[in-house]
Amino acid sequence: MSDTAKHPIRFVLSDMDGTLLRPDHTPTQRTLSTVRALREAGVLFSLASGRPPKAMMHMVEAFGIDVPVAGFNGGTLVNPDGSVLVAHRLPAEAALVALALFSGEPDVEVWLFADGEWLRRDPPGPMVAVETAGLGYGPLVVESFEPYLDRVDKIVAASRNTQLLMELEAQLQPKVQGLAQVSRSQPIYLDVTAMKANKGEALKALAAHLGVPLAQTAVIGDGGNDPAMFHVAGLSIAMGQAEEPVKRQADVVTGSNLEDGAAQAIERFILKVPHKVFDTPS
Structure with a gap:
């Protein structure tokens, strides 16, 4: 895990399904409020998902995201208005x-x-x-x-x-x-x-676009497509319900998406609100 005292987090990139969203594909009020507090603290926030970009737009609006997001596992970067920045397509x-x-x-x-x-x-x-x-x-x-x-x-x-x-x-x-x-x-x-449609490449591209060093980025995810960004970010956080191989590749493990795990992690590691339900992967 990076030293967040030396390298305070300036950009958070989060997965959607299984991370920010519950099984019914909605965020809790706590998650919405925590992301709002993050942005009010001056920390940039965006999404990286396996979803098509157009299936992300309602959450871009819900979370008030004003920077580019990554769809198709990072294969397509789009602005908040849906206009395409970069598209990597399958041969x-x-x-x-x-x-x-x-x-x-x-x-x-x-x-x-x-x-x-x-x-x-x-x-x-x-x-x-x-x-x-x-x-x-x-x-x-x-x-x-x-x-x-x-x-x-x-x-x-x-x-x-x-x-x-x-x-x-x-x-x-x-x-x-x-x-x-x-x-x-x-x-x-x-x-x-x-090949370039992965969340690690997306994090690199988004961080460069925003002018944020990778050491000052944090990522949150739960799926097999998330370790690609875990390996690049300054701080990587796995959700509690993630499979063990995914958890082992993260710096820390938070609660599940049924326990507001993403909000817990943001509060604890970025906003520095004390919390007790955290583990480091074995």
């Missing part, structure tokens, strides 16, 4: 490999994000309703993904079979090494994005 070669692997699994729903749309081609499965609730909009049904292969933002394999997704992650990584990032943004989602 068609990697997209074809991922689609071929995922399409052979009957327990997996395969989605593609491109042109600002969530696309599906299969009959709707149970995961569509879950994602619709999270994003706030539904998918566009297409006959083929082929017309979009030159501009893919993200491919997702979605399934309640988390063990299967772990196996697919292990199978896919060597097949697209050097071409794509493969990570589980949540236990039920396996994401495939461009």
Whole structure:
């Protein structure tokens, strides 16, 4: 963990789902108030999510964010008004490999994000309703993904079979090494994005844009796509419900998203409000 006395935190980058938001995809009043207090203290605050940018805009407004945010695991940086700063897209070669692997699994729903749309081609499965609730909009049904292969933002394999997704992650990584990032943004989602579409690169880009040294940044997250920013930030904080491999890569572990863990961490480590429910990963 960085010495926050020597390097006070000036910029906080937080994951959304499972971190700032409860399972119903809403923040608590405590979380909203704590982020407001953070910003009033002069600390910059932004979001990094596996979500498409347009599914982040309502939280940009709710939290009063006035700096760029990172969607698609960091693949697309957008201004608070939704205008695009940077977009890193998945090479068609990697997209074809991922689609071929995922399409052979009957327990997996395969989605593609491109042109600002969530696309599906299969009959709707149970995961569509879950994602619709999270994003706030539904998918566009297409006959083929082929017309979009030159501009893919993200491919997702979605399934309640988390063990299967772990196996697919292990199978896919060597097949697209050097071409794509493969990570589980949540236990039920396996994401495939461009090499520079990761939260570590997003933190570097946002910190440079804002003029903040990385030593004075803090990050908060819970998913398999969050350690990329843990390894770059001055201070990394894992949520209490995160899987053990994620927790072990963070400097500290806070409460779960059902316990206002993100607010706890901001109060304790950045706003310096005393709190007792903290551990360091073993």
